[in-house]
Amino acid sequence: MPTPILEIRNLQVTFNTPVGPLVAVRGVDIDVHAGEMLAVVGESGSGKSVSFLAAMGLLPRSATVTGSVLLDGQQIVGMSPKQMRSVRGRLMSMIFQDPLSALNPVHRVGAQITEMLRAHSKMSERAANARAVELLEIVGIPQPGDRAMQYPHEFSGGMRQRVVIAMAIANSPKVLIADEPTTALDVTVQAQILEVIQRVQVQFGTAVVLITHDLGVVARVCERVNVMYAGCFVERGNVHGIFEQPTHPYTRGLLASLPQTGVERLVPIAGFPPNMLRPPSGCAFRARCDHAVEACGSAIPPLVPVGESESACIRASELMGRK
Amino acid sequence: MLKYVVRRLAWSIPTLCFVTFLVYVALRIGTNPVESYKRINPRASPEKIAQYIDVNGLDPNYVRGYFRWLVNFITLDWPRSIKGSREVAPALKDALANTLRLGTAASVVGITVGLLLGIFAALRPGGRRDVAVNTAAFVGISIPPYVSAILFQLFFAVYWSRWFGSTLFPTSGVYPPGQTGFNLGLMIRHMVLPTMVVAIQIIAVYARYMRSSLLDVLSSEYMRTARSKGISERRVLFKHGLRNALIPVVTIAALDVGSIVGGLIITENIFSYPGMGKYFLSAFGEGDFPLLMPWMVLIVFSVLLFNLLADVSYAWLDPRIRLE
Structure with missing residues (x-):
């Protein structure tokens, strides 16, 4: 296996809040390989966005980040703000969830893209403008020349997300982090945006980390999937393997709560995610798990190979046979 | 437009x-x-x-x-x-000129200092500077102009002359009695105290406007997008933050400056400053109808004009606003 372009080891993120430290990410390992599309799945508050905002150095001052994040061989954790700025937007960039609020309302769309270009290269204004129009064309915006002169409010939600993508890929980054890029869009537009992201991935050879809670999206576009719960990964592996034979009860619960044709009722996962101001000992999912036993509470279970995937459930192989 | x-x-x-x-x-x-x-x-x-x-x-x-x-x-x-x-038009013209001079000086000082303090406070919400600015603004808003005016007169004239033998700043009028013709130095010295009284109020109010407006903007998602581009923190703040934070503040400022034409009635009277406020109060006291009506017309006109100016500046700063 080649060395990953982004290698995260034992990443921990803690927020200092007025009511005490909140542990959002508890020791996460992840490898992103050049040019792949990788999914990180989990419900709200599982720490999936926070992990990658930490990698981008975009967390507020109240956050403490420890561990190791190697991007193309460079250690990012502990970088000076200046070094971090030269990485951000050049080697690694990000697409945000809500395109309606991710663009600055008072600047022209073209100017917001050229700003990204000129932040990292000594491009003339003219060349940057021309490149911005090209980028808008790549992401499928009709009449890119005219559109570049318009303001964000003159674009629809889907079109704004295309602009955000154009901005993110402006410097042909090695890694593109897409933080719930389709969540705020309606379903027909979602498919188009995913298609744009896939096209960019192929055309620029960019590795894409797709952060989402939508397993339907994952099944459509990703090769590998990482399932996150309460600041830890609970399962990871090949998309098809996990969809056919989930090894962790949480993943199984997620899949059961997906709408399917022929199935009358959705089965939600009972209970609520744990309060991360007081993270539970042992397996964080055990309070909601039908299969929990006493041993589940003793230590945070590590990811171990089970079948084709890796699972952080101590009873994974035992439960595999049952349905 | x-x-x-x-x-x-x-x-x-x-x-x-x-x-x-x-x-x-x-x-x-x-x-x-x-x-x-x-x-x-x-x-x-x-x-x-x-x-x-x-x-x-x-x-x-x-x-x-x-x-x-x-x-x-x-x-x-x-x-x-x-x-x-007396002829009304020249009297009104003089009063307007005096008030505009005082109002402009106080607005320029007040709004500039207020905005800077507001920015300064918003950069570290809850920090020591923020608490200091907030406290100062609270005190500034709480002291009415008739109290601060009298305190300034006491300190800069009465006590100052007791300690140092002469007053630092004069406490009344535009010129000392007997002065005829234009004299910039004397004019400025006479304006210092009334300007300070008015500016303190403006500083306090605008520091608070600017602080809350900028805090609002700083927490918005496009600021994170801007930061994710790898541009300098200063550029993020000035190019993306301030431009947005100024939109509501400029609109309010246009309205406020318009209302200054109505005179700083209390301040002008305490400092015997012959502006629109003093003009109004003495004309009103005498029931001098010929003096009062043109004054009123001028006030109404300036309110209408600055309202229009507020709308235009709003549309100019915010591309989402279309005037039609």
């Missing part, structure tokens, strides 16, 4: 007429201009009184009277004041 401005200006004419009619009626009921005339000129002949009633449009029928006044006003055939039989 130009079409909009022209249309708004055209609309301001009927508005001006309507509001001045209301003011006309209010003044006639409130000050009884004919009685005021008789009180100040007890030996006026019936012909003189009739003439006064005629040129001021004080017909018993308010509507007919108003139109008589309006015709005289528009043709610049303004009656003289009751007291002293």
Whole structure:
């Protein structure tokens, strides 16, 4: 296996809040390989966005980040703000969830893209403008020349997300982090945006980390999937393997709560995610798990190979046979 | 945009007429201009009184009277004041010039310092600077101008001359008594104290506006997008943050500056500063109708004008606003 372009080891993120430290990410390992599309799945508050905002150095001052994040061989954790700025937007960039609020309302769309270009290269204004129009064309915006002169409010939600993508890929980054890029869009537009992201991935050879809670999206576009719960990964592996034979009860619960044709009722996962101001000992999912036993509470279970995937459930192989 | 401005200006004419009619009626009921005339000129002949009633449009029928006044006003055939039989236009012009000078100085100092303090506070919400600015702003807003004015007069004139033998800043007027002709140095020295009194209020209010507006903007998602581009923190703040944070502040500032034309009534009176506020108070005290009406027209006009200016500046700063 080649060395990953982004290698995260034992990443921990803690927020200092007025009511005490909140542990959002508890020791996460992840490898992103050049040019792949990788999914990180989990419900709200599982720490999936926070992990990658930490990698981008975009967390507020109240956050403490420890561990190791190697991007193309460079250690990012502990970088000076200046070094971090030269990485951000050049080697690694990000697409945000809500395109309606991710663009600055008072600047022209073209100017917001050229700003990204000129932040990292000594491009003339003219060349940057021309490149911005090209980028808008790549992401499928009709009449890119005219559109570049318009303001964000003159674009629809889907079109704004295309602009955000154009901005993110402006410097042909090695890694593109897409933080719930389709969540705020309606379903027909979602498919188009995913298609744009896939096209960019192929055309620029960019590795894409797709952060989402939508397993339907994952099944459509990703090769590998990482399932996150309460600041830890609970399962990871090949998309098809996990969809056919989930090894962790949480993943199984997620899949059961997906709408399917022929199935009358959705089965939600009972209970609520744990309060991360007081993270539970042992397996964080055990309070909601039908299969929990006493041993589940003793230590945070590590990811171990089970079948084709890796699972952080101590009873994974035992439960595999049952349905 | 130009079409909009022209249309708004055209609309301001009927508005001006309507509001001045209301003011006309209010003044006639409130000050009884004919009685005021008789009180100040007890030996006026019936012909003189009739003439006064005629040129001021004080017909018993308010509507007919108003139109008589309006015709005289528009043709610049303004009656003289009751007291002293002075020409009104030059008096009003002087008062306006003095107030504009004081108001502009106080607004420029006040808004600039206020905005800077607000930015300074918003950069670290909850930090020591933020607490200091908030406390100072709270104190500044809480001290009414008649208290701060008197404290300044006490300190810079009374105590200062006791300690050092001469006053630091004069406490009244635009020039010392006897001074004739223009003298910039003397004028500035006379303006220092009233400017400070007014500016303190403005600083306090604008520090708070700016702080909350900027805090709002700093937590918005496009600021994170800007940061994710790898541009400098200064560029993020100035290019993306301030531009957005200034939108509401500039709009409020336009309205506030418009209201200054109405005079800084309290401050001007404490410092015997011959501006619009002092003009109004003395004219109102005498019930001097010929002095009061043009003053009112000017105030109404400036409010309308600065409202328009606020709308235009809003549209100019925020591309989402379309004026039509």
